[in-house]
Amino acid sequence: MQLPTLPKRYHAASIWALYALGLLPAAWTFYLGATGQLVGNPVKIFEHLLGEWALRFLILTLTISPIRDLFGVNWVRYRRALGLLAFWYVAMHFLAYIVLDKRLAFDVIVEDIFKRWFITIGMAAFVLLIPLALTSNRWSIRKLGAGWVRLHRLIYPIAAVGALHYCLSVKVIGPEQLIYAGIIAVLIGWRLVRPRFMAMKRGRRPQYGKLAAEIPRTD
Amino acid sequence: MRPYRPLAIPASEITPEASYFQRRDILRMAAAGGLALAAPSLAFGTEMLEAKPGGYDPGEELTPEADVTSFNNFYEFGTGKADPAKNSGQFNPRPWTIQVDGMVGKPAEFDLDALMALGLEERIYRMRCVEAWSMVIPWIGFPLASLLDKVEPLGSAKYVAFETVVRPEEMPEQRGVFQPLPWPYVEGLRLDEARHPLTILSMGLYGKTLPNQNGAPVRLVTPWKYGFKGIKSIVRITLTEEQPPSTWNKLAPNEYGFYANVNPEVDHPRWSQATENRVGGGGFFGSNDRPTLMFNGYGNEVASLYDGMDLTVNF
Numbered sequence: 163m164q165l166p167t168l169p170k171r172y173h174a175a176s177i178w179a180l181y182a183l184g185l186l187p188a189a190w191t192f193y194l195g196a197t198g199q200l201v202g203n204p205v206k207i208f209e210h211l212l213g214e215w216a217l218r219f220l221i222l223t224l225t226i227s228p229i230r231d232l233f234g235v236n237w238v239r240y241r242r243a244l245g246l247l248a249f250w251y252v253a254m255h256f257l258a259y260i261v262l263d264k265r266l267a268f269d270v271i272v273e274d275i276f277k278r279w280f281i282t283i284g285m286a287a288f289v290l291l292i293p294l295a296l297t298s299n300r301w302s303i304r305k306l307g308a309g310w311v312r313l314h315r316l317i318y319p320i321a322a323v324g325a326l327h328y329c330l331s332v333k334v335i336g337p338e339q340l341i342y343a344g345i346i347a348v349l350i351g352w353r354l355v356r357p358r359f360m361a362m363k364r365g366r367r368p369q370y371g372k373l374a375a376e377i378p379r380t381d
Numbered sequence: 382m383r384p385y386r387p388l389a390i391p392a393s394e395i396t397p398e399a400s401y402f403q404r405r406d407i408l409r410m411a412a413a414g415g416l417a418l419a420a421p422s423l424a425f426g427t428e429m430l431e432a433k434p435g436g437y438d439p440g441e442e443l444t445p446e447a448d449v450t451s452f453n454n455f456y457e458f459g460t461g462k463a464d465p466a467k468n469s470g471q472f473n474p475r476p477w478t479i480q481v482d483g484m485v486g487k488p489a490e491f492d493l494d495a496l497m498a499l500g501l502e503e504r505i506y507r508m509r510c511v512e513a514w515s516m517v518i519p520w521i522g523f524p525l526a527s528l529l530d531k532v533e534p535l536g537s538a539k540y541v542a543f544e545t546v547v548r549p550e551e552m553p554e555q556r557g558v559f560q561p562l563p564w565p566y567v568e569g570l571r572l573d574e575a576r577h578p579l580t581i582l583s584m585g586l587y588g589k590t591l592p593n594q595n596g597a598p599v600r601l602v603t604p605w606k607y608g609f610k611g612i613k614s615i616v617r618i619t620l621t622e623e624q625p626p627s628t629w630n631k632l633a634p635n636e637y638g639f640y641a642n643v644n645p646e647v648d649h650p651r652w653s654q655a656t657e658n659r660v661g662g663g664g665f666f667g668s669n670d671r672p673t674l675m676f677n678g679y680g681n682e683v684a685s686l687y688d689g690m691d692l693t694v695n696f
């Protein structure tokens with residue numbers, strides 16, 4: 163499969179465009195909510211939207227390397243932006259919950275986090291995302307070396323917990339929850355079969371040396 | 382400000398009840414003739430419905446009609462709050478009959494005219510959803526007791542079971558692979574709850590017949606209970622000796638009790654019931670959180686129904 167490739171001089175701009183585009187749903191919905199244009203329960207609508215986009219960006223983050231494995235398209239340059247967008251959406255989801263939903267009633271918030279299972283695990287996923295966000299930069303990658311790769315494997319349990327949190331937060335699990343959970347299961351499952359798949363692929367072709375799979379790109 | 386002025390005229394001044402079928406014909410003729418109607422705007426499929434003032438008004442600001450008719454839980458039409466208004470256009474609530482049977486002396490079927498003849502009143506009630514949001518709604522309906530009197534419950538009847546219509550052709554979530562709930566949706570009340578003066582069958586709101594998304598043409602309203610007890614589009618009412626099943630209670634008995642009385646002290650396992658968000662208007666910052674009242678503020682009227690019961694067990 164041969165896609166038209168983006169000239170290198172546009173790479174940096176395309177990453178900034180992704181950040182801008184990615185934050186648009188949050189900004190637009192915040193605007194609607196702040197100006198009284200969300201019908202019904204505006205706080206919940208906003209809170210849910212942020213949670214759903216967090217999950218979408220987690221999924222997109224996880225699709226980058228299978229896309230390269232399977233289709234030979236290298237979008238690794240967008241992975242950091244996608245991961246950070248996921249982090250920012252979770253952070254905004256958390257803020258919407260404590261500020262808009264619970265109005266900073268910290269006794270209630272603490273009780274929720276310790277007593278309500280789905281919130282407990284959501285909180286755990288958020289806490290685990292923090293070190294990933296803090297080390298999503300060139301300096302950390304260089305500094306941490308192989309440790310960086312190991313640390314960032316946390317994204318798999320985080321995504322799995324995010325999907326579980328979603329399933330547990332609703333009254334009845336429906337197609338939406340199953341689709342998100344299913345996609346995440348497939349993306350994690352891919353990592354398990356990937357070594358075998360890559361070996362097969364290499365067996366058929368001359369080896370070009372170590373595949374860049376686990377080496378984070380810093381451009 | 383109250384944009385909608387609830388009825389406050391004495392009953393003696395109200396024009397005799399006009400059958401709304403007649404009214405519908407008038408509307409249809411008017412529409413066919415291309416006449417501009419000076420009537421208040423009607424939601425799709427609704428018609429003006431007359432009623433006398435029922436004397437219930439909590440004195441709180443009414444939830445705007447746009448919110449009451451666009452923010453709903455009615456899983457037959459979808460699980461999202463906006464789904465019922467969006468997906469209920471195919472639903473045709475006329476003609477309609479409710480079958481009333483079980484442990485009664487005179488089982489009978491009632492059509493809409495027969496139900497309206499039981500005496501429509503407008504009553505403004507608070508509505509508290511189990512999901513911690515609430516509204517204030519001007520319902521039009523009649524006491525369920527008036528209907529039960531017609532069928533003469535037997536002395537052995539202890540409970541009243543309710544059932545929603547099943548129409549997969551008209552209700553999208555009743556067909557296909559993923560159906561969120563088992564159908565029909567069923568609910569139940571103890572007979573004394575069902576006969577309580579606050580319990581009504583509603584046929585309208587805001588001066589009009591019920592929009593499909595609110596449970597057309599007839600639904601239950603028990604204002605001291607969580608909203609899911611208010612079963613919609615009722616086709617059957619059965620008096621029983623045993624406690625009847627309730628859809629949400631069967632699905633998750635640890636989350637939804639049979640009684641489902643509004644109780645700020647008994648949390649849902651996944652959220653607190655101590656406060657509620659009053660739906661409508663204002664956006665994030667005008668949004669309106671308030672403490673939830675025991676029995677949704679109807680304790681004076683209903684608390685005695687539960688004397689001696691442990692409400693943390695019978696939630």
Ligand code: HEM
Nearest residue numbers: 210213214216217252256259281284285287288324328331
């Ligand atoms: C990886 C982290 C997280 C992800 C991916 C995530 C995602 C989601 C999603 C998709 C929903 C459901 C939205 C809907 O029903 O449409 C949700 C609901 C919710 N989340 Fe999260 N979440 C995360 C972390 C958190 C954290 C840290 C908290 C708070 C401590 C939290 C609190 C909640 C609450 C309270 C709800 C339910 C809101 C309600 O309906 O009352 N979540 N989350």
